[in-house]
Amino acid sequence: MRLILISTYLLFLFQIAKSQSISVGYGPIYTLTNQRIKMISGRNDFQNTDDQLVLSYEHYLKNNRISFLSLFSYLKGHTWIRFPEGSVIASDGFPILGVGYFGVNVYRIDLGMAIDLFNDKFSYYLKPFISIGGQLSKKDGSEFWADLEPINGPDYLELEPISATTSNTTQVVPSIGFKTGFVLWKKIDVGLTFQGVWGFKPYQTMYFKYAYKGVPQETAIFDAKGTGLFCTINIGYLIKKKK
Numbered sequence: 001m002r003l004i005l006i007s008t009y010l011l012f013l014f015q016i017a018k019s020q021s022i023s024v025g026y027g028p029i030y031t032l033t034n035q036r037i038k039m040i041s042g043r044n045d046f047q048n049t050d051d052q053l054v055l056s057y058e059h060y061l062k063n064n065r066i067s068f069l070s071l072f073s074y075l076k077g078h079t080w081i082r083f084p085e086g087s088v089i090a091s092d093g094f095p096i097l098g099v100g101y102f103g104v105n106v107y108r109i110d111l112g113m114a115i116d117l118f119n120d121k122f123s124y125y126l127k128p129f130i131s132i133g134g135q136l137s138k139k140d141g142s143e144f145w146a147d148l149e150p151i152n153g154p155d156y157l158e159l160e161p162i163s164a165t166t167s168n169t170t171q172v173v174p175s176i177g178f179k180t181g182f183v184l185w186k187k188i189d190v191g192l193t194f195q196g197v198w199g200f201k202p203y204q205t206m207y208f209k210y211a212y213k214g215v216p217q218e219t220a221i222f223d224a225k226g227t228g229l230f231c232t233i234n235i236g237y238l239i240k241k242k243k
Contacts, residue, residue, distance in 0.1 A: 020057065020058055020059045020060060020238075020239055021057070021058045021060075021189060021236050021238040021239060022055075022056065022057050022236060022237060022239070023055075023058075023189055023234045023235060023236025023237070024053075024054070024056075024234065024235060024236070025053075025054040025055075025056065025193060025232030025233060025235075026051060026052070026053055026054070026232055026233060027051060027052065027054075027192075027193075027230075027231045027232035027233050028048050028050075028051055028052075028231050029049060029050055029051065029052050029075055029228055029229070029230050029231070030046060030047060030049070030228050030229040030230075030231075031046070031047075031049045031078055031224065031226070031228035032044060032045070032046045032224075032225075032227040032228055033045040033046075033078075033079050033080045033081070033082075033206075033223065033224050034222070034224075034225065034227070035220065035221070035222055035223075036202075036205075036221040036222065036223050037218060037219065037220055038220065039081070039210075039217075039220035039222075040212040040217055040220075041084050041087070041155070041212070042081070042082065042083070042084075042220065043082060045080040045081070045082040045098065045222075046228075047080065049076075049078035049080070049100070049102075050076045050078060050102070051075070052073050052074060052075035052230055053073070053074045053075075054071055054072065054073045054074075054230075055071070055072045056069065056070065056071040056072070056193075056234070056236070057069075057070045057071075058070075058114075058236075066113065066114070066115050066116075067114050067116070067127070068111070068112070068113055068114075069110070069111070069112045069113065069114055069129055069131060070109070070110070070111055071108075071109070071110040071112075071131070071133075072108070072109050073106075073107070073108045073109075073110070073230065074106070074107055075105075075106050075230075076102045076104070076105060076106065076140075077102060077104035077105070077106045077137055077203050077204050077224055077226070078100055078101070078102045078204075078224060079100065079101050079102070079164065079204045079205065079206045079222055079223070080098050080099070080100040080101075080206075080222070081099045081100075081162070081206055081208055081220075081222055082097065082098045083095075083096060083097060083098060083099075083156060084155070085097060086154075086155075087155035087156055088151055088152075088153070088154075088155065088156050089152075089153070090149055091149065096151070099148065099151075099162060099206075101142075101164045101204070101206060102142065102204075103139060103141075103142040103164065103166040103204060104137040104138060104139055104140060104166045104167075104203050105137070105138050105140050106135065106136070106137050106203065106226060107135070107136045107137075107138070108133045108135040108136070108173065108197075108226070109133060109134050110132065110133035110175060110195075111131055111132055111133070112129045112130055112131025112132065112175070113129060113130060113131075114127040114128065114179065115127060115128065115129075123182050123183050123184070123186075124180075124181075124182055125180065125181060125182075125183070125191070126178065126179075126180045127178060127179040127180070128176075128177075128178045129176070129177055129178065129179065130174075130175070130176050131174070131175050131176075131177075132172060132174055132175075133173045133174070133175060133197065134170070134172060134173075135169075135170070135171050135172075135199065135226050136168075136169070136170050137166075137167065137168060137169045137204075137226075138168055139166045139167075139168055142166075148161065148162065151208075151210065155212060155213055156210050156211075156212060157210060157211045157212075157214075158208070158209065158210050159210055159211060159216065160209040162206060162207065163206070163207045164204065164205065164206045164207070165204070165205050165207075166203065166204045167202065167203050167205075169201050169202075169203045171199065171200055171201040171226075173197050173198055173199050173200070173226055174197075174198055175196055175197040175198065176195075176196055177193065177194050177195030177196060178193075178194055179191055179192070179193045179234075180192055181234065186238070187237060187238050188235070188236070188237065188238075189234070189235065189236035189237065189238060190234070190236075191233075191234050191236075192232070192233060192234065193230075193231065193232045194229065194230075195229070195230045195231075196228075196229050197226060197228060197229075198227050199225030199226030200225060201225060202223035202224065203224060203225065203226065204223070204224045205221060205223050205224075206221070206222040207219055207220070207221055207222075208220040208221075208222070
């Protein structure tokens, strides 16, 4: 399924990219796990969870300063429970700082507009952009860890093993970001992209039934929606030379 989507997207780019640019990017993602029902002394988790692959097409307007962007992204969806340091100790005596799970593949197509803050004749560019994306999550068939070590104090004690659910979802996600880099020999584009994305519909959820310092608590629920910071190193080709 992934190869079909990527191949279709590449074919689309080559069909319309008669005087524009195409690029491929790869880099780290930093995603948010939100506490729908808060864990006692817990907090939302925001960390580097994986890497992403991005294919993009850029269509220039008005002497190359304004452009339309189309980006196709693929990544793994992660959800994490973060424990305060020292609150959970493993059998080997080392602290457990967090427990994570990934059971979905996430595909996103963003359509947006950018403006180059520098003269279009410069080889260097800095382009803030805004976009709207269609995000699709698909279960990948993963099962929850069979060898997950029990959460066994000193502060938190699991009443049942941690569990997770994944969902096939489709949602619209807004984003803002910027691209920066250099155009070499008026044809080769080497740069960085930073994009902040807001998700609204959970595609993966973790459940933690526990006692805190010996007192049973309400089940804590943790959601991942696709909210995060997405970064890539890009290399591209300008089909039409930059003026």
